[in-house]
Amino acid sequence: MSENGSLPVRVRFAPSPTGPFHIGSARTALFNWLFARHHGGTFILRIEDTDRKRFDPDAMPLLLDGLRWLGLEWDEGPEVGGEYGPYFQSERSALYQEWAEWLVEHDLAYRCYCTEERLAEVRERQKAARQDPGYDRHCRTLAPEERARLHAERGGEHVIRFKMPLEGTTTVHDILRDDITFDNRRLQDLVLLKSDGLPTYHLANVVDDHFMAISHILRAEEWISSAPVHKNLYAAFGWEMPQIAHLPVILNPSGKGKLSKRSAGFTEGGRKVPVLLHEFQEAGYVPEAIVNFLTNVGWSFGDDREVFTVEETIARFDLKRVNPAGSVFPVEKLDWLNGVYLRDMAPERLAALLQPVFERAGYRAELDRLTQVVPLIQVRIKTLNDALDMAGFLFTEQFVPAPPEQLVPKKMDAAATRAALERALEMLEGLPDWRAETQEAAMRALVEEMGLKAGQLFGALRVATTAQAVSPPLFESMEVLGREASLARIRLAIDSLA
Numbered sequence: 381m382s383e384n385g386s387l388p389v390r391v392r393f394a395p396s397p398t399g400p401f402h403i404g405s406a407r408t409a410l411f412n413w414l415f416a417r418h419h420g421g422t423f424i425l426r427i428e429d430t431d432r433k434r435f436d437p438d439a440m441p442l443l444l445d446g447l448r449w450l451g452l453e454w455d456e457g458p459e460v461g462g463e464y465g466p467y468f469q470s471e472r473s474a475l476y477q478e479w480a481e482w483l484v485e486h487d488l489a490y491r492c493y494c495t496e497e498r499l500a501e502v503r504e505r506q507k508a509a510r511q512d513p514g515y516d517r518h519c520r521t522l523a524p525e526e527r528a529r530l531h532a533e534r535g536g537e538h539v540i541r542f543k544m545p546l547e548g549t550t551t552v553h554d555i556l557r558d559d560i561t562f563d564n565r566r567l568q569d570l571v572l573l574k575s576d577g578l579p580t581y582h583l584a585n586v587v588d589d590h591f592m593a594i595s596h597i598l599r600a601e602e603w604i605s606s607a608p609v610h611k612n613l614y615a616a617f618g619w620e621m622p623q624i625a626h627l628p629v630i631l632n633p634s635g636k637g638k639l640s641k642r643s644a645g646f647t648e649g650g651r652k653v654p655v656l657l658h659e660f661q662e663a664g665y666v667p668e669a670i671v672n673f674l675t676n677v678g679w680s681f682g683d684d685r686e687v688f689t690v691e692e693t694i695a696r697f698d699l700k701r702v703n704p705a706g707s708v709f710p711v712e713k714l715d716w717l718n719g720v721y722l723r724d725m726a727p728e729r730l731a732a733l734l735q736p737v738f739e740r741a742g743y744r745a746e747l748d749r750l751t752q753v754v755p756l757i758q759v760r761i762k763t764l765n766d767a768l769d770m771a772g773f774l775f776t777e778q779f780v781p782a783p784p785e786q787l788v789p790k791k792m793d794a795a796a797t798r799a800a801l802e803r804a805l806e807m808l809e810g811l812p813d814w815r816a817e818t819q820e821a822a823m824r825a826l827v828e829e830m831g832l833k834a835g836q837l838f839g840a841l842r843v844a845t846t847a848q849a850v851s852p853p854l855f856e857s858m859e860v861l862g863r864e865a866s867l868a869r870i871r872l873a874i875d876s877l878a
């Protein structure tokens with residue numbers, strides 16, 4: 381049920397496939413999906429691909445994979461079908477032509493024969509006179525003979541323009557922003573159908589929302605200026621306009637300016653801020669954290685809670701808690717949030733998620749070994765990629781030892797380090813088993829025996845076996861690494877200190 385009536389809720393996410401899937405678009409998709417799921421309605425994916433010049437063939441797979449990765453399954457649309465298809469606007473041209481012609485027949489739109497050159501002249505004239513740019517409505521009032529003459533002269537080539545009301549105001553009711561009133565004198569006679577017979581955004585969007593029985597339009601704030609155009613189109617057709625909400629723009633983490641495609645890669649406090657969904661995937665974030673994170677951009681769960689499941693969000697989602705003011709992209713929260721999800725995840729799932737990450741980085745990562753490693757790193761990583769730095773040493777086939785000077789602990793020299801490692805090797809070689817506890821007991825005894833600090837010996841062993849200064853707990857790591865490999869690495873270290 382809709383919020384104010386008995387129409388079934390049908391919402392659409394209507395991206396144009398002109399580039400990679402931007403995180404702001406993902407937020408729009410998410411809010412539509414949450415709204416549909418909350419109301420037991422239908423979530424529709426419609427591809428607004430009428431701008432053939434800007435069409436990017438890579439966009440579709442990124443979009444479909446991205447939506448599925450986030451768990452935003454669509455009920456109607458590409459690959460799943462539905463009763464209101466086709467769901468690609470490029471396959472619906474006949475419908476747009478029919479309704480553009482209908483408007484012309486009813487004197488609500490007109491054929492415009494103006495050439496590019498004439499339009500350029502008009503622009504120049506307006507610029508010189510410091511007037512607002514826009515079409516001067518030359519063809520709106522042509523006498524029939526003149527119209528016929530131009531039609532013949534241009535070989536029938538024309539566009540169809542909408543007859544915008546010339547006076548008065550247009551008021552659009554926005555669910556989040558109440559009434560927004562526009563001065564009709566500032567509205568243009570926009571092109572609805574281009575000379576190639578393809579529709580512009582406005583015509584296709586309105587015709588499709590009507591014929592797909594869309595109940596609510598939830599779209600980004602940047603479309604507000606289109607709302608009065610659409611409202612007048614609905615009025616011309618005599619159709620009821622869906623309810624509409626313009627979702628708040630997402631601002632850069634600094635709060636200055638919109639998070640746009642151009643923000644990609646800009647650094648915030650020295651780190652790269654991803655803005656494209658596939659960049660978040662590649663950076664090692666998990667979808668449930670991204671969904672939770674995006675839910676917090678412009679909406680609040682309440683009760684001061686920042687972590688919640690998608691089921692909890694569906695149960696609670698309403699538009700009343702969307703804040704129409706622009707929301708800053710709190711990217712610094714994302715690492716923390718992702719860490720929370722990784723920590724609470726079933727270890728088998730984490731191992732499965734880590735496998736492709738390790739493989740992409742060139743490691744041979746068997747699931748068995750990853751499953752052993754997960755308990756050592758699960759609470760220590762914030763992204764999947766952190767696991768590479770943390771545990772890569774367990775998977776390298778060609779171990780590259782750390783430079784010898786890194787082996788030498790504070791207040792020790794190379795000779796003393798070598799002596800300590802030689803003694804450690806001897807004791808470790810003689811251990812009855814390779815469990816972490818057994819190793820640790822022996823090494824603590826050695827610390828006593830040699831009058832060292834635990835940190836000194838353990839530090840040298842850590843660098844020797846992992847070639848890293850930071851690693852998961854030392855003896856657990858050596859247990860997973862295995863006796864043979866651990867001892868071999870310690871021997872290498874000893875040799876390097878010679």
Ligand code: GLU
Pocket residue numbers: 394395396428585598599600603
């Ligand atoms: N195709 C538009 C876009 O790319 C759709 C805007 C709307 O939802 O009306 O965002």
